[in-house]
Amino acid sequence: KVQENGGNDCEFYSWVLDVHTSRRQRLENDLHYAIERGELSVHYQPQVSLKTGKIMGCEALARWSHPTYNMISPDTFIPIAEEIGLIDKIGEWVLVQACKDLKKWQAFGFMSLKMAVNISVFQLNKADFRQKSINTLLANNILPKYIEFELTESCLVQDLVMAKQKIEALNSLDIRVSIDDFGTGYSSLKSLQKLPFNTLKIDRSFIQNVETNPSNSAITSNLIKIARSLGLKVVAEGVETVGELNFLKQHQCDGIQGFIFSYPLPASEMTNLLREGKCLKIQESLL
Ligand code: C2E
Ligand code: MG
Ligand code: MG
Numbered sequence: 136k137v138q139e140n141g142g143n144d145c146e147f148y149s150w151v152l153d154v155h156t157s158r159r160q161r162l163e164n165d166l167h168y169a170i171e172r173g174e175l176s177v178h179y180q181p182q183v184s185l186k187t188g189k190i191m192g193c194e195a196l197a198r199w200s201h202p203t204y205n206m207i208s209p210d211t212f213i214p215i216a217e218e219i220g221l222i223d224k225i226g227e228w229v230l231v232q233a234c235k236d237l238k239k240w241q242a243f244g245f246m247s248l249k250m251a252v253n254i255s256v257f258q259l260n261k262a263d264f265r266q267k268s269i270n271t272l273l274a275n276n277i278l279p280k281y282i283e284f285e286l287t288e289s290c291l292v293q294d295l296v297m298a299k300q301k302i303e304a305l306n307s308l309d310i311r312v313s314i315d316d317f318g319t320g321y322s323s324l325k326s327l328q329k330l331p332f333n334t335l336k337i338d339r340s341f342i343q344n345v346e347t348n349p350s351n352s353a354i355t356s357n358l359i360k361i362a363r364s365l366g367l368k369v370v371a372e373g374v375e376t377v378g379e380l381n382f383l384k385q386h387q388c389d390g391i392q393g394f395i396f397s398y399p400l401p402a403s404e405m406t407n408l409l410r411e412g413k414c415l416k417i418q419e420s421l422l
């Protein structure tokens with residue numbers, strides 16, 4: 136029956152499925168060799184102080200340039216790396232690059248720059264993560280206080296007691312820890328209350344049209360207040376417009392990251408921004 140009338144459809148759908156599976160399989164296979172083949176790189180997105188308008192640090196973001204599929208988003212390949220057990224290797228490689236680039240910027244005189252690095256819960260849960268991290272910083276002559284590990288809450292809430300121990304262990308080394316994409320996971324306030332973070336990063340979804348969207352305004356202004364009263368710094372993610380920027384400035388958010396100031400950039404372009412002394416223009420009436 137299927138052969139008579141539906142045959143072509145079936146073939147079509149199985150073909151689509153094949154293409155999808157084979158792409159996914161190729162990504163899995165190729166990710167194993169991506170570092171050796173020089174396909175991975177790290178881009179840096181500036182974090183800007185709303186007090187001074189100056190670059191206070193940057194976030195390291197992994198990039199994969201695949202020979203056939205070109206740029207693969209980290210939202211695609213990081214979960215694959217986690218699934219096939221490559222995240223430790225990739226995460227470690229990113230940290231090394233970030234340390235080397237930070238060292239270079241320090242040598243150029245940008246001494247107070249902070250470097251934020253995303254850490255997967257799979258890395259955090261490895262027994263030797265803390266030791267390996269500190270070894271990497273030592274080997275690259277980077278003081279821990281300049282490094283901030285970004286953790287997403289969805290992966291932490293499963294075991295708050297364990298997460299607390301892991302974060303305290305990083306705190307005791309003087310490595311800073313931030314909670315990333317805040318508000319998008321579960322039990323947000325519980326993790327904020329129980330875990331010793333230094334910085335809260337408000338998710339981009341709450342920042343979008345924050346000055347005109349009443350629920351985003353309410354959530355963002357109160358998140359800033361909560362963070363402040365718990366003694367955390369606040370960084371807003373994904374700031375794209377002047378309206379959003381002004382709102383955040385008015386509500387005393389500490390810093391921003393977003394396309395309004397800069398896209399994530401290769402290290403060389405980040406160096407140029409630093410040397411130019413690029414500053415965020417904030418309306419004078421707000422300063
Ligand atoms: P994230 O840590 O929340 O990083 C911020 C993401 O928002 C980045 O996407 C950045 O390019 C994007 N972004 C920044 N400003 C704006 C803006 O104004 N508008 C919009 N629309 N987007 C903005 P990216 O680089 O694609 O990274 C996506 C996610 O992949 C990251 O989200 C992080 O969770 C993960 N990731 C990236 N690199 C690594 C890594 O080395 N290790 C781990 N574990 N995860 C990583
Ligand atoms: Mg992040
Ligand atoms: Mg984020």
Ligand code: MG
Pocket residue numbers: 316
């Ligand atoms: Mg994210």
